[in-house]
Amino acid sequence: MLTENKIILEEKQGEVLQRNNDGDKKLFLESYGCQMNFSDSEIVASILEKEGYSTTTSFEEADLILLNTCSIREKAEQTVRNRLSQFNQVKAKNPALMIGVLGCMAERLKDKFLEEEHLIDLVVGPDAYRDLPHLLEKIEGGKSAVNVILSKDETYADLNPVRLGGNGVTAFVSITRGCDNMCTFCVVPFTRGRERSRDPHSIINECKDLQQKGYKEITLLGQNVDSYLWYGGGLKKDFKSASAMQQASAIHFSQLLEMVALAVPDIRIRFSTSNPQDMTTDVLHTMAKYDNICKYIHLPVQSGSTSVLARMNRKHTREEYVELIDNVRKIVPECAISHDMITGFCDETEEEHQETLSLMEYVKYDFGYMFAYSDRPGTPAHKKLEDNVPEEIKKRRLQEIIQLQQKHSKERMQAQLNKIHEVLIEGDSKKSNSDWYGRNSQNAVVVFPKTGEEKIGDLVLVFASDCTSATLLGNKI
Ligand code: SAH
Ligand code: F3S
Numbered sequence: 001m002l003t004e005n006k007i008i009l010e011e012k013q014g015e016v017l018q019r020n021n022d023g024d025k026k027l028f029l030e031s032y033g034c035q036m037n038f039s040d041s042e043i044v045a046s047i048l049e050k051e052g053y054s055t056t057t058s059f060e061e062a063d064l065i066l067l068n069t070c071s072i073r074e075k076a077e078q079t080v081r082n083r084l085s086q087f088n089q090v091k092a093k094n095p096a097l098m099i100g101v102l103g104c105m106a107e108r109l110k111d112k113f114l115e116e117e118h119l120i121d122l123v124v125g126p127d128a129y130r131d132l133p134h135l136l137e138k139i140e141g142g143k144s145a146v147n148v149i150l151s152k153d154e155t156y157a158d159l160n161p162v163r164l165g166g167n168g169v170t171a172f173v174s175i176t177r178g179c180d181n182m183c184t185f186c187v188v189p190f191t192r193g194r195e196r197s198r199d200p201h202s203i204i205n206e207c208k209d210l211q212q213k214g215y216k217e218i219t220l221l222g223q224n225v226d227s228y229l230w231y232g233g234g235l236k237k238d239f240k241s242a243s244a245m246q247q248a249s250a251i252h253f254s255q256l257l258e259m260v261a262l263a264v265p266d267i268r269i270r271f272s273t274s275n276p277q278d279m280t281t282d283v284l285h286t287m288a289k290y291d292n293i294c295k296y297i298h299l300p301v302q303s304g305s306t307s308v309l310a311r312m313n314r315k316h317t318r319e320e321y322v323e324l325i326d327n328v329r330k331i332v333p334e335c336a337i338s339h340d341m342i343t344g345f346c347d348e349t350e351e352e353h354q355e356t357l358s359l360m361e362y363v364k365y366d367f368g369y370m371f372a373y374s375d376r377p378g379t380p381a382h383k384k385l386e387d388n389v390p391e392e393i394k395k396r397r398l399q400e401i402i403q404l405q406q407k408h409s410k411e412r413m414q415a416q417l418n419k420i421h422e423v424l425i426e427g428d429s430k431k432s433n434s435d436w437y438g439r440n441s442q443n444a445v446v447v448f449p450k451t452g453e454e455k456i457g458d459l460v461l462v463f464a465s466d467c468t469s470a471t472l473l474g475n476k477i
Contacts, residue, residue, distance in 0.1 A: 012031075012038065013032050013033075013079070014030055014031075014032060014079075014083070015030070015031055015038070016028065016029065016030050016031075016055075016057050017029045017031075017041060017042070017045055017055045017057075017164045018055065018057060018164045024052050024054075025051075025052050025053045025054070025063045025064065026053070026054060026055075026056040026061055026062045026063050026064070027045070027048055027053040027054065027055050027056065027062065027063070027064050027065075027066065028055070028056050028057070028058070028059040028062035028064070028065045028066070029041055029044060029045060029055060029065075029066045029068065030059075030065075030066070030067050030068070030083070031067075031068040031103075032067070032068065032069055032070045032076060032079065032080060032103075033068070033069065033070025033071075033072065033076060033103065033104065034070065034072070035172055035219070035221055035272070036174065036177075036192075036221055036222075036223070037068050037069075037070060037103050037104075038068075038172070039161065039172045039173075039174050039221060040068060040102075040103065040126060040129065040156075040174075041068045041102075042161030042162055042163060042164065043129055043156050043159050043161050044066065044068070044102065044129050044132065045161070045162045045164060046159055046160060046161050046162045047129055047130065047132050047133070047159065048064075048132060048133075049162060050133075051132075051133050051136065055164060059087065059090060060090060062097065063096070063097065063098065064097075064098045064099075064100065064136070065087050065090075065097065065098070065099045065100070066099075066100045066101075066102055066122075067080055067083060067084065067087075067099075067100070067101050067102065067103075068102040068103040069101055069102065069103040069104055069105035069106060070103065070104055070105065071104040071105045071107075071108045071187045071191055071376065072104070072186075072187060072188070072374075072376075073371065073374035073376075074374045074375075074376075075374070077105055080101075080105055081117075084099070084101075084117055084119075084120070087099055087119075088117075088119040091119050092119075098121045098122065098136070098139055098140075099119060099120050099121055099122070100120065100121060100122030100123070100124060100139075101113060101117075101120055101122070101123050101124070102124050102125075102126070102129070103125075103126055103191075104126065104187065104188070104191035104192065105191075106123045106124055106125050106126075106148060107125035107126060107148050107150070107190070107191040107192070108187065108190065108191050108377075108378065109123075110123065110125075110146065110148045111123065111146045111148075114144050114146065120144070121139040121144050121145065122135055122136070122139055122144065122145050122146075123144075123145075123146045123147075123148065124146075124147050124148070125147065125148035125149065125150060125191075126150075126177075126191070126192050126193070127149065127150050127151040127154045127177070127192075127193055128147035128148065128149055128151075129156070130154075130156075131147045135147055150178075150192075150193035150194070151193065151196075152194070152196065152234060152235050153196060153233055153234060153235075154177070154196075155174070155176075155177055155196060155197070155198035155199070155202075156174075157198050157199050157202040158202065160206070160209070167426055167427050167456065168213075168214060168215070168456070168457070169214075169215060169216050169217060169424065169425075169426050169427075169456055169457045170215070170216070170217040170218075170219070170424075170426060171210050171215045171217070171218055171219070172218075172219045172221050173203060173206050173207060173210070173218055173219070173220055173221065174198065174220075174221045174222065175197065175198050175203055175220045175221060175222050175225060175228055175256065176195060176196065176197045176198065176222030176223065176224065176225065176227065176228050177192060177193070177195070177196055177198075177222070177223075178192045178193040178194050178195040178196055178223065179192065179195050179223040179224055180194055180195040180227070180236055180237055181223075181224060181227075181275065181277070181313075181315070182313055182380065183302070183312050183313055183314060184311065184312050184313045184379060184380040184381040184384070184385065185302075185312060185342065185345060185373060185376070185379060185381045186376075186379060187376040187378060187379055188223055190378050190379070192223065194235045194236070194237060195223070195224070195227060195235065195236040195237070196233075196234065196235050196236060197228050197229050197230045197236065198230075199230065199233070200230050200251050200256055200259060203220075203256065203260065204259060204260065204263045207260055207263055207264045207267070208263060208264060210264075210267070211264045211266065211267055214457060215267065216266075216267060216268060216424055216457050216459070217267060217268040217269075217270065217424055218260070218264070218267055218268070218269055218270070219269075219270040219271060219272055220256075220257070220260065220269065220270070220271040220272075221271075221272060222272075222273070223273065224273065224274075224275040224278060225253055225271045225272065225273065225274060226253050226274050226275055226278035226279040226280065226283060227253070227275065227278045228251075228252065228253040228256055229250055229251070229252060229253075230250060230251040230256070231246040231247060231249070231250040231251075232246050252280075252282070253278075253280075253283060254280060254282035254283045254285070254286045257269070257271065257283065257286050257287075257293065258286050258289075258290070261286070261290040261292055261293050262290075264292075265292055266292070267292060268292055268293075268294055268424060268441075269290075269292055269293045269294065270293075270294045270296065270443075272298050273298050273300060274297050274298060274299045274300075275299075275300070276299060276300075276301060276314075276316050276320070276321050276324055277314065277315040277316045279297075279299070279324060281327055281331065284327060284328060284331040284332055285331060287331075287332050287335070288331050288332050294441045294442070294443065295332055295334050295335045295336065295441045295442055296335065296336045296337075296338075296366075296441065296442050296443040297328060297335060297336075297337050297338075298337075298338045298339075298340075299324075299325075299328075299337055299338070299339060300339055300340035300341075300369075301321055301339050301340070301341065301359065302314060302340060302341060302342050302345075303341065303342065303345065303348075303352065303355075303356050304318055304355040304356035304357070304358060304359025304360065305318065305348075305351075305352035305353075305355035305356060306318045306319070306355075307352060308345055308348055308352050308355075308356075311345065311346060311347065311381075311385065312342075312345060312381075313380065318355065318359060321359075322359075322362065325337065325362075325363050334441075334442070335442070336366040336367070336412070336442035336443055336444070337363060337365055337366060338365055338366055338367035338368060338369070338443075339360075339363070339365050339367075339368050339369070340368075340369045340370070340371070341356060341360075341368060341369075341370045341371070341401055342370075342371050342372070342373050343356070343370065343371070343372055343373065343394055343397035343398045343401060344372050344373045344389035344393060344394030344397055344398070345373045345381075345389070346373070346381055346385035346386055346387055346388060346389070347385065347386070347388060347389075348373075348389050348397075353397050353400075356397075356401060357400065357401065357404060360401065360404050360405065360408065361404070364408045364411065364412065365405065365408055365409075365412075366408075366409060366412040366442065366443075366444070367405075367409060367443070368401070368402075368405035368408075368409070370398055370401050370402055370405065371398070372391075372394040372395060372397075372398045373387065373389070373394060375387040406469055409469055409470065410467075410469045413444065413467040413468075413469065413470070413471075413472060414467060416440075416442070416444060416464055416467070416472060417464050417465065417466070417467060417472075418463075418464065418465065419463075419464060420461050420462070420463050420464075420477065421440040421441075421444075421446055421461070421462050421463075421464055421472065421474070422440060422441060422459055422460075422461060423436075423438040423439065423440050423446045423448070423459070423460055423461070423462045424438050424439060424457075424458075424459050425437075425438045425454060425455070425456050425457060425458050425459075425460060426438050426439065426456065427456055429447045431447075434449060434450055435447050435448060435449050435450065436448055436449075436450055436454070438460075438462075440462075440472070444471075444472055445470060445471045445472065446462055446464065446471070446472045446473075446474065447471055447472070447473055448462050448473065448474050448475055448476055449475065449476075451476055454476065460476050461476065461477050462474045462475065462476055462477065463475055463477050
């Protein structure tokens with residue numbers, strides 16, 4: 001878990017939407033990458049449900065196989081290629097089977113995908129899912145179909161995602177799409193398009209609907225949630241040319257967070273991902289003010305060195321980041337903080353790497369998600385900088401930061417011992433079905449024995465008496 005991004009959870013990679021028996025045609029939909037992709041898959045399932053498709057967990061019985069893909073690192077794309085070659089073997093036996101690729105890899109490779117992978121019928125980018133019924137008609141007629149048009153205003157606001165993958169307790173609600181930040185290493189601005197925010201009323205409605213359906217925790221999702229800005233619709237970059245009235249009545253992230261916290265007071269609220277350059281102290285004050293907003297911030301920094309941050313186009317210095325961390329500690333003292341870190345970015349020196357280690361020592365993050373730099377075609381770094389840190393040095397530096405993070409995670413865990421934690425029960429513990437699995441407000445995993453009196457979705461108090469490096473162990477009180 002420590003080496004993977006919070007929203008690119010290793011155990012979720014390749015997850016298949018669960019079985020739902022209503023339709024006459026069968027869809028096998030497998031997802032990779034960040035939580036945004038998993039959310040999008042629920043939108044896709046909802047669009048195709050109306051076309052008579054039900055989801056299946058067995059690709060052998062599918063009429064349509066869709067892979068929702070990720071491009072963030074080379075390894076993610078390789079995994080998808082391997083999976084496609086397996087599906088192609090099934091297609092060789094059953095030529096009527098349709099295979100499509102969705103998401104970031106579809107957007108990055110566009111119709112080149114059809115040339116490279118001959119057995120694919122369909123390539124659809126993240127903003128074009130509404131076009132799926134029409135594209136399917138085309139391929140049923142024997143043609144291949146591609147739609148990778150990125151949109152200015154698509155947020156799928158009116159579509160109620162079918163929630164097939166979850167536990168009925170925790171749900172994700174997407175609030176922004178795309179990203180304008182142009183971090184030089186990152187492919188997301190090219191695969192998911194320009195940044196736009198979703199109508200707050202549709203967000204609130206979805207949250208209330210989830211509350212009614214018995215959900216107990218909602219995570220507001222975006223590539224960069226702090227950058228949320230609603231002024232009646234349209235791209236964030238066009239805000240400057242909005243009317244004075246639109247600008248004056250615009251809704252920022254801290255306001256949205258407050259609206260959600262008030263609209264569903266019995267639901268825990270989380271959000272992901274925060275970006276240091278956009279996070280304001282208003283957000284921290286809102287977190288402090290509402291008990292139902294969880295005290296946890298995922299605040300990727302990528303490097304502890306101001307010069308590396310500049311090469312990454314991260315728009316803040318080490319010192320500004322430290323100031324933000326100090327503000328978190330001051331305003332929300334019980335808050336847990338996690339990071340994303342990249343080792344071996346272009347020209348990274350040993351001194352710059354040491355600055356990353358010293359920043360980690362300063363913050364003592366609760367969790368961390370760490371990666372060796374992977375050069376991505378099309379990104380500004382790929383065009384202008386050289387991927388010149390040798391692989392073995394990247395790996396060695398990665399190992400060093402992972403080890404340091406493990407030490408800090410353990411210390412942070414130990415500091416939570418002999419205390420009472422409010423835990424939302426999410427399901428059985430992976431190791432034993434006589435134990436519950438849940439998380440506290442700080443997002444630490446808590447495992448404790450069932451007493452027979454509680455059920456999934458209950459908020460219970462647990463006294464933590466022991467821990468491993470990633471889990472608190474205790475008993476319900
Ligand atoms: N804002 C997004 C970031 C998406 S990418 C979010 O919602 O989290 C997730 C993480 O992958 C980044 O924070 C970064 O640490 C890592 N990453 C992105 N591009 C990378 C690359 N080219 N090589 C290695 N790691 C990368
Ligand atoms: Fe990528 Fe930076 Fe946006 S990491 S998703 S370009 S904030």
